[in-house]
Amino acid sequence: MIVAVVANTAWNLLNFRKSLIGALLAENHRVVLLAPDGPECEQLSASGAEFIRLRHLRRKGVNPLRDLALLYELRTVYAREKIDVALHFTIKPVIYGSFAARMTGVRNISTLTGLGYTFLSGGWANGLVRSMYRIALRHAAAVLFHNHDDRQLFLDGGLVTEAQSQVVAGSGLQLDDYPLSPYEEAIPNRFLFVARLLTDKGIREYVAAAEAAREVNPELSFHILGPLDPENPAGIKAEELERWVAEGIIAYDGVSADVWPHLARASVVVLPSYREGCPRVLLEGGAVGRPLLTTDVPGCRAVVTAGENGCLVPACNADALARAMLEMSALPKEELKAMGLRGRKIVEEQFDDQVVNRVYLSKVNIT
Known part of the structure; x- marks a missing residue:
């Protein structure tokens, strides 16, 4: 045909x-x-x-x-x-x-x-x-x-x-493009947000939570990977991103056609979105073997089960997100590794x- x-x-x-x-x-x-x-x-x-x-x-x-x-x-x-x-x-x-x-x-x-x-x-x-x-x-x-x-x-x-x-x-997801990465290769306490820089992806909650969490634990680091989208009414301004970087709240890693190395370096992959279809970054993070932190909203909760392959928090709630970041950073490495391995299995069985x-x-x- x-x-x-x-x-x-x-x-x-x-x-x-x-x-x-x-x-x-x-x-x-x-x-x-x-x-x-x-x-x-x-x-x-x-x-x-x-x-x-x-x-x-x-x-x-x-x-x-x-x-x-x-x-x-x-x-x-x-x-x-x-x-x-x-x-x-x-x-x-x-x-x-x-x-x-x-x-x-x-x-x-x-x-x-x-x-x-x-x-x-x-x-x-x-x-x-x-x-x-x-x-x-x-x-x-x-x-x-x-x-x-x-x-x-x-x-x-x-x-x-x-x-x-x-x-x-x-x-x-083509799993050959996202091989499992040993959790030992992740940088401890490194959180990674991957998405277009839109309000409804939860970018502002991520930054606010990062600022609050670092006041409690300065060893935490917060990275952002993804493009600005100035044509989108929900897009953040370049000046706002530059201010976050200048204030030392986050590190901006730019845009990459190959997200695997960024995911492999992260200890937790974060997407505090307001609503999704089926968020690809959570599938990618799961495939690479990283625990996931996301919101309890349509799309995101279809990929993440709390306590199994990650953590769920309410949407539009920077305080809850910051608490979850601190809790996940305090978990033993073996527990985070186990979450990542369960996430890989979920992607293999359901999202291949x-x-x-x-x-x-x-x-x-x-x-």
Whole structure:
């Protein structure tokens, strides 16, 4: 069959869908990748898939004329390339790709990797997005979610049906890329936050907790790895990050295409997010064998079980986060190591990319 895989960036396709693309190609499907242009295009094309640049897809912002142009562009590509099945990822591809699939008779398999800022922020925009999801997904062959909470929210709102929806274990992780690292190689008392620097990733709570925890135990160190996202309304300012570094609260490790060495040096991996789909950094940290500290919210609690592979704290609570940091730093190294090993086993059994790929292949191969 001819299968389209659609996302809001080429980076997303390369980093989150590469294994799935390979699995589709291995079954002799023709795979057409659709996303805006990016430096990852050459590598994606080298995989054996075909890359088609979407000129009208913008990850952020609402522009009705541009979004209508995106719908027309997707409809044109689906018809011209004779697409049989379209796999839609991220918000705009899910909504406008679903409309285009309906218009061209393409089987629509959409994945809600997370609910996004607009969906969760309330107000008129929230109502508009919910209405668009309801209409767009009505005729989808399958709607996949990265956690049970998100699926239930859509079921309660009448946006999807029981029959068409199910939960898949995130995007999956290629475990060969994240070998287990001996806990003895971790730097003691080193906490690591890995994410885009957004308010709703809990970056401010992390910094506030770091400051409070270091007043109690100056031996603790706190690192941040991840990009600024100035186009995002939840993004922090560069000046704020610079001030945290200048005040000695945190160390900023910049951005890296290879997070494994950073995870291996950490003694605890931290993500105090407000809500997630299936947070990749927790899977990565677990695969490397590091205990995890995160919030008791949808997505995060699907990966972490308190006392088993890490610790859960309430969201938006820097005091609770600081207490958990101090408690984890006081645990014997053997206990932290055991948490990391249990985390590795959880990722192997539940979040391996082959587990996820089998779900998608079963949907694509229905005739």
